[in-house]
Amino acid sequence: MTLAKYVAKRLLQAIPTLIGVVLFMFILIRMLPGDPARLIAGIEATEEDVERIREILGLNRPLYVQFIDYMKDVFTGDLGTSIRFGTPVIGEIMERLPYTIQLALVSEFLAVILGVPLGIMAALRPYSARGYLATVFALIGSSMPIYWMGLMFIYLFSVRLKWLPSSGADSPSSIILPALTLSLLLMGNLMRITKASFQEVLGENYITTVRAKGLSERIVIYRHALKNASVPIITIMGIQLGTLLGGAILTETVFAWPGLGTLLIDAISYRDYPLIQGIVIVFATMFVLINLIVDVIYAIIDPRVREQLWAAEE
Amino acid sequence: MGGRGVKVSTSGIGDIQAKIREAKRAARRRALYKFRANKGAVAGAFILGFMLVLAVLGPYIAPEDPYAFDLRRKLEPPSWDSPFGRDELGRDILSRIIVGARYSIGIALASVFLGSVVGVFLGLVSGYYGRVVDSIIQRITDVLLAFPIIILSIALIAVMGVGVTNLVLAIGISTIPVYIRLVRGLTLQAKSREFVIAARAMGKSGFYIMRKHILPHVLPTVIVQSSYYLGFTILIASGLGFLGLGVKPPTPEWGAMLGSGRTYLFSYPHVVTFPGIFILLTALAFNLVGDGLRDALDPRAGAYRR
Numbered sequence: 119m120t121l122a123k124y125v126a127k128r129l130l131q132a133i134p135t136l137i138g139v140v141l142f143m144f145i146l147i148r149m150l151p152g153d154p155a156r157l158i159a160g161i162e163a164t165e166e167d168v169e170r171i172r173e174i175l176g177l178n179r180p181l182y183v184q185f186i187d188y189m190k191d192v193f194t195g196d197l198g199t200s201i202r203f204g205t206p207v208i209g210e211i212m213e214r215l216p217y218t219i220q221l222a223l224v225s226e227f228l229a230v231i232l233g234v235p236l237g238i239m240a241a242l243r244p245y246s247a248r249g250y251l252a253t254v255f256a257l258i259g260s261s262m263p264i265y266w267m268g269l270m271f272i273y274l275f276s277v278r279l280k281w282l283p284s285s286g287a288d289s290p291s292s293i294i295l296p297a298l299t300l301s302l303l304l305m306g307n308l309m310r311i312t313k314a315s316f317q318e319v320l321g322e323n324y325i326t327t328v329r330a331k332g333l334s335e336r337i338v339i340y341r342h343a344l345k346n347a348s349v350p351i352i353t354i355m356g357i358q359l360g361t362l363l364g365g366a367i368l369t370e371t372v373f374a375w376p377g378l379g380t381l382l383i384d385a386i387s388y389r390d391y392p393l394i395q396g397i398v399i400v401f402a403t404m405f406v407l408i409n410l411i412v413d414v415i416y417a418i419i420d421p422r423v424r425e426q427l428w429a430a431e432e
Numbered sequence: 433m434g435g436r437g438v439k440v441s442t443s444g445i446g447d448i449q450a451k452i453r454e455a456k457r458a459a460r461r462r463a464l465y466k467f468r469a470n471k472g473a474v475a476g477a478f479i480l481g482f483m484l485v486l487a488v489l490g491p492y493i494a495p496e497d498p499y500a501f502d503l504r505r506k507l508e509p510p511s512w513d514s515p516f517g518r519d520e521l522g523r524d525i526l527s528r529i530i531v532g533a534r535y536s537i538g539i540a541l542a543s544v545f546l547g548s549v550v551g552v553f554l555g556l557v558s559g560y561y562g563r564v565v566d567s568i569i570q571r572i573t574d575v576l577l578a579f580p581i582i583i584l585s586i587a588l589i590a591v592m593g594v595g596v597t598n599l600v601l602a603i604g605i606s607t608i609p610v611y612i613r614l615v616r617g618l619t620l621q622a623k624s625r626e627f628v629i630a631a632r633a634m635g636k637s638g639f640y641i642m643r644k645h646i647l648p649h650v651l652p653t654v655i656v657q658s659s660y661y662l663g664f665t666i667l668i669a670s671g672l673g674f675l676g677l678g679v680k681p682p683t684p685e686w687g688a689m690l691g692s693g694r695t696y697l698f699s700y701p702h703v704v705t706f707p708g709i710f711i712l713l714t715a716l717a718f719n720l721v722g723d724g725l726r727d728a729l730d731p732r733a734g735a736y737r738r
Contacts (some may be wrong), residue, residue: 138575230458230694238449256639257472257723261715263667263687265674266708269694364582368671372694400585402578 124417128410139402140192143395144185150391156302174186174199202388207368208395212314215400217287220378221370222362224293225300226355233305234351237312238339246316252309255423259306268299283381296373303365304358311354316348349420356412360405373432433662451671453625466728473724479717483710494527498684499560507700517702519693521682525703529710534685535566537714539599539678539685544658546604550612552654558612559619571586576609582668589677596679599672603665614657625649652729659725670711686711 157171158165163171171177176184191198197207240252275295276284283292319325320343328342329335367379374380378397385393438451467473486493496514502522510517516525560571576584588602620643622628631641672678673687674694681688693703 134571135574135578139578142575143587145711146587150591257719261663261667261719263670263674263690263711263715264709265671266690266704266711269690269708271695273697277698277701327458348596352476360580363579365717367582367586368674371675374646382586383677386586386677391590394587394590398579398583401580401583405580405583 121414121417125414128413132406132410135406136403137418138174139406140189140399141185143399144188147395148181148390164288170202174201178237192399192400197399198392200383200385200390200393202390202393207393210393211378211396211400213383214376215376218363218366218370218379219379221293221296221300221366221375224297224358225362226359228297228301228302229304229308229358232301232311233308235384237309238316238344241316241320244313249313254312256306256310259302259304259309262302264299264303265372266371267302268296271295271299272372287376292373296369296375299372300362300365300369303353303361307354307358307419308351311350312347315350315429317341319343319347349416352415353412353421355406356415359408359412363401363405363408456539462667463728467724470724470727471725472720476717476720476724479695479713483533483714483717485539487537487595487653488534490534491571492533494524494530496524496527496705498523498528498531499682507696508705509702516706517700519689519703520696525689525706528689529686529707531612532686532689533710535596535679535683535685536666536673536687536711539596539603539669540662543603543665543669544606544607544661546600547607547661548611548654548658551608551649552603552615552647554608555612555615556619556646556650559616559657560623560638560642560646566616573609573612577613578604579606581606581664585668585672586675589672593676594680596683599669599678603668603672605664607661608667610661611654611657614653615650618653619646620699622646622649656722656726656729659674659718663722666711666715666718700732 155168155177172260176187179187188198192262199205199212200207200210218227218413236248236255237252240249245247260410265286272295275282282295284295325338325343366377367382369375370377370379371383378400382394384390384398385397491498500523502518503517505522506520507515508518508522514524514526516529519525519528554569560568580585584606585602586604589598592598592602596614619642628641628645631645636644669678669689670685670690673689674691676688676691678688678691679685681692688730689707692705693707696703
């Protein structure tokens with residue numbers, strides 16, 4: 119099986135999951151107690167308002183017809199109309215999505231450029247102070263309420279030192295604090311995994327061979343060891359992109375970053391169910407696609423994994 | 433001849449059972465010893481013990497009524513009288529944190545309990561019976577796993593509304609799929625082992641085998657996963673509280689305290705500093721205990737997070 123075929127197969131497998139995601143959200147929204155149209159319209163709404171919303175949501179048709187129609191719409195990129203804005207949901211999402219992606223990528227970048235070298239340092243001297251530091255840092259990283267850390271950063275860097283803006287996305291420096299906050303969610307784990315996989319690789323025979331050839335330690339580490347230690351590191355990066363999506367909701371709220379997360383929280387406070395439904399579906403789709411991409415990258419970089427994966431598929 | 437034969441073999445079984453009990457006791461002692469040798473885990477257990485005391489005794493040991501407000505004293509910084517200061521309504525923050533422990537920790541405990549019980553049951557059934565049951569459960573699991581855990585919880589809360597019960601339900605449901613996957617895998621492993629094959633040959637029912645033979649086999653991994661999940665769900669629950677999607681005000685849940693206090697961050701940072709430290713400490717304690725339990729019970733288990 120070629121790589122292209124493998125990718126195609128994984129894409130096909132993702133489709134039932136995505137249909138399931140849409141079905142799940144469809145059922146969830148219909149589980150709202152009472153008449154959804156009345157609920158969405160609010161207590162003070164007139165009978166016409168309620169009727170209008172029922173029309174918008176297509177609630178006057180049989181359930182399975184509603185679902186098939188909704189499914190058709192979703193797969194053609196129509197996620198319905200926002201009750202609050204009266205505009206297409208997909209438009210609202212597309213306006214905010216770049217901010218969330220930008221935040222996630224910058225955070226991942228920060229986590230990698232800080233976490234990987236620190237992990238390597240810790241692996242080279244596992245029983246020194248900095249070796250333990252990596253372990254402690256990883257532990258605290260996975261126990262940290264990042265929204266609280268974000269607030270503490272705002273107090274230090276914006277209120278006290280006045281170095282960086284505390285909220286919004288008006289200047290290029292606005293992204294620094296939110297990205298730093300979100301990157302903490304990943305950095306600890308990244309350090310821990312880097313340290314562990316480096317320690318393992320450094321004990322292998324081929325590293326001893328390269329060292330015996332008299333190559334400099336820098337080449338040994340960055341050319342030979344890093345290449346072989348990279349598989350678990352890339353895996354954890356992929357797994358954590360999902361964590362990032364979740365963490366983005368909290369981080370965006372702390373810093374009033376105009377991404378999908380703040381849009382979702384606003385949508386909930388306005389009971390804008392079509393918008394909530396759309397955003398959650400987009401988040402889940404991104405999550406499924408990220409996992410798929412990680413699997414594919416995995417297959418590209420490690421021939422052993424490639425063989426295993428393909429064997430498992432057949 | 434036949435009668436004597438049976439007699440001899442039953443006493444033999446009695447011996448074996450005694451030996452099994454002895455082996456189990458030894459394994460427990462070994463696990464306890466390993467756990468106690470891990471300094472981090474012991475420290476974690478101490479912090480947890482302290483937090484549990486707060487959770488149980490909260491209202492009896494809190495110096496003040498956590499709901500009593502006094503607007504003349506609002507946003508007072510820490511002092512001897514109120515060591516953590518006062519919040520935007522003049523309520524004593526220390527008292528609110530002490531009483532809040534039962535909400536923050538209780539919600540995490542209840543949701544992980546709910547998630548693990550349902551998830552373990554479905555995982556056992558899925559792995560043991562296979563076929564159609566397995567396919568149906570696994571397709572549902574696929575869908576639930578397609579959501580990052582906090583987004584699934586938010587979606588559920590958005591529909592069910594806020595409140596302690598709904599929060600527990602939402603987070604509990606979100607943790608179910610990971611337990612299903614974990615337990616299903618272990619059940620499939622156990623199914624091909626001699627102790628299960630023997631029990632089946634003896635004509636024991638599926639539920640009996642699952643309860644008596646497979647459940648003990650999967651339990652150590654489930655316990656390790658649960659202790660990590662407790663650390664994680666306390667962050668999720670307080671995160672939802674922070675977003676205003678947790679408990680109803682004025683309940684002193686730690687995340688909600690952060691959420692309502694953040695407006696005053698610029699001039700009165702003490703309002704958000706202390707609840708955050710308690711969330712961090714509790715999550716840290718669960719993770720430390722989790723590491724200790726993993727080393728003691730199931731060294732191969734990894735923290736499965738989403």
